[in-house]
Amino acid sequence: MTSAAHTHLLKMRRRLFRRKLVLVSIIVILVLVALAILGPAIAPHDPSRIDVMNRLTPPGWEYLLGTDGFGRDILSRMLFGARLSLFVSLLVVLLATSLGTLAGIVAGYFEKLDGPIMRIMDATMAFPEILLAIALMAALGPSLFNVVIALSVVYTPRMARVVRASALVVARMQFTEAARSIGASSPRILLRHILPSLLTPIIIQATFIFAYTILAESSLSFLGVGVPPEMPTWGNMINEGKPFFVQADWLMLIPGAAIVVTVVAFQTVGDGLRDMLDPRLRDID
Numbered sequence: 482m483t484s485a486a487h488t489h490l491l492k493m494r495r496r497l498f499r500r501k502l503v504l505v506s507i508i509v510i511l512v513l514v515a516l517a518i519l520g521p522a523i524a525p526h527d528p529s530r531i532d533v534m535n536r537l538t539p540p541g542w543e544y545l546l547g548t549d550g551f552g553r554d555i556l557s558r559m560l561f562g563a564r565l566s567l568f569v570s571l572l573v574v575l576l577a578t579s580l581g582t583l584a585g586i587v588a589g590y591f592e593k594l595d596g597p598i599m600r601i602m603d604a605t606m607a608f609p610e611i612l613l614a615i616a617l618m619a620a621l622g623p624s625l626f627n628v629v630i631a632l633s634v635v636y637t638p639r640m641a642r643v644v645r646a647s648a649l650v651v652a653r654m655q656f657t658e659a660a661r662s663i664g665a666s667s668p669r670i671l672l673r674h675i676l677p678s679l680l681t682p683i684i685i686q687a688t689f690i691f692a693y694t695i696l697a698e699s700s701l702s703f704l705g706v707g708v709p710p711e712m713p714t715w716g717n718m719i720n721e722g723k724p725f726f727v728q729a730d731w732l733m734l735i736p737g738a739a740i741v742v743t744v745v746a747f748q749t750v751g752d753g754l755r756d757m758l759d760p761r762l763r764d765i766d
Contacts (some may be wrong), residue, residue, distance in 0.1 A: 503753035506746040511742060517567050520560035528557040528713045537729045547731050548723060558713040562736065565714045566743070567745060569628055570694040576633040578687050583642025586679065588641070589648025594749055599645065602638035610635050610693075611700055618706040628707050632697055636690045643686045644679055649677045687750035692744045701738050723729050 491580030501580070532552030534540035540547040587597040605613070617631035651657060652675060659672050695750075702716025710717050715736040720733025 483603060485581045496643045502749050506749040506753075509596070509742060509746040510750065513563060513746075514567065516560055516676065517563040520564050524554075524557040525559050526554035526557045528553060528561045529711075530554075539729070540731060546735055547729070549718070549732055550725055550729075555718075555731070558718060559711045559736065559739060560653055560716045562718060563739070565688060565708065565712060566695050566698060567710075568699050569632075570626065570691050572699075573632045573636065573694045574687050574691050576629065577636040577690055578683060580633065580653075581637045582644050582679070582683060585644025585646075586639065586675060586741065586758040589645040590667070590671060592653045595645075598641070601642045605634070606638045606642075612695055614701060615704065615706055618701060623706055623709050625708050625712070630699060631701075632694050635697070636693065640683070640686055643682050647679050648675055649681050651675050653744060685751055685755045688747060688754055692747035692751065695740065695747070696744050699736075712728075 530553060533547070533549050534552065535544070537553040537627050538548040538552070540555075544554055544556070546559065548554055549558070584598050584602065588595045598631075607617075608672055614631050614635050617634060618627060621627035623632060656675050657670060660674050665673075698707060698714070699716035699719070702714045703720045705720060707716060708714045710721070718736040719733050722729065725732055
């Protein structure tokens with residue numbers, strides 16, 4: 482590695498970790514991912530096993546996070562819930578990022594398609610996100626796959642607008658005009674010249690969408706229109722704990738705290754990535 486490249490990497494790392502909270506958030510995310518992956522191996526109990534004799538047991542040595550109204554171990558359900566939440570969020574990010582990037586880059590490059598595509602995006606964004614997601618789930622029915630579809634529809638316009646704004650600028654830069662002048666085809670210009678220049682806003686926006694999706698999926702499950710109730714998600718756990726909040730508040734507080742910490746961690750990392758990758762901030766040390 483050359484000295485210039487090494488210096489550049491040090492500057493990028495310094496910008497990323499300018500705030501200690503970013504480093505803490507990265508550690509939280511890594512721990513969460515590790516727990517989700519290792520969940521089946523380290524879960525102390527079957528998350529679906531019903532033990533009526535031990536229902537509503539408070540946190541203790543036998544059940545570290547207590548049990549719910551059916552005697553199911555909260556810790557085991559939290560671990561499996563993390564797997565589902567991260568899995569759903571990852572699928573939504575991949576689908577919304579792909580569709581949003583495609584729509585945004587086409588709208589930003591082809592002037593004739595800009596109006597129709599962005600009017601569709603604007604019409605979708607006119608609805609509050611959670612209300613649109615609820616309406617889509619009411620039409621599609623509660624299932625894991627339908628949650629992914631509904632939330633992808635909700636967050637695709639957010640990505641499309643960000644990509645379109647950047648594509649409008651890049652499409653009129655000199656290197657793009659030079660490629661066009663020598664006869665390069667539109668697909669080649671989009672893939673070889675414009676798309677690589679849009680990776681920074683795409684990565685940053687994808688991080689925020691990941692956080693929004695965790696919160697939205699939990700909200701849908703809490704309202705009973707998301708993932709089926711038999712699946713242990715954090716939103717379902719909060720919903721199941723509502724009738725017992727007075728006598729067993731940990732049923733709602735524990736998964737609620739997990740949602741808050743996870744969402745804040747991803748949003749903080751997104752802010753850190755923006756500080757590191759945004760060219761307007763590169764000269765600020």
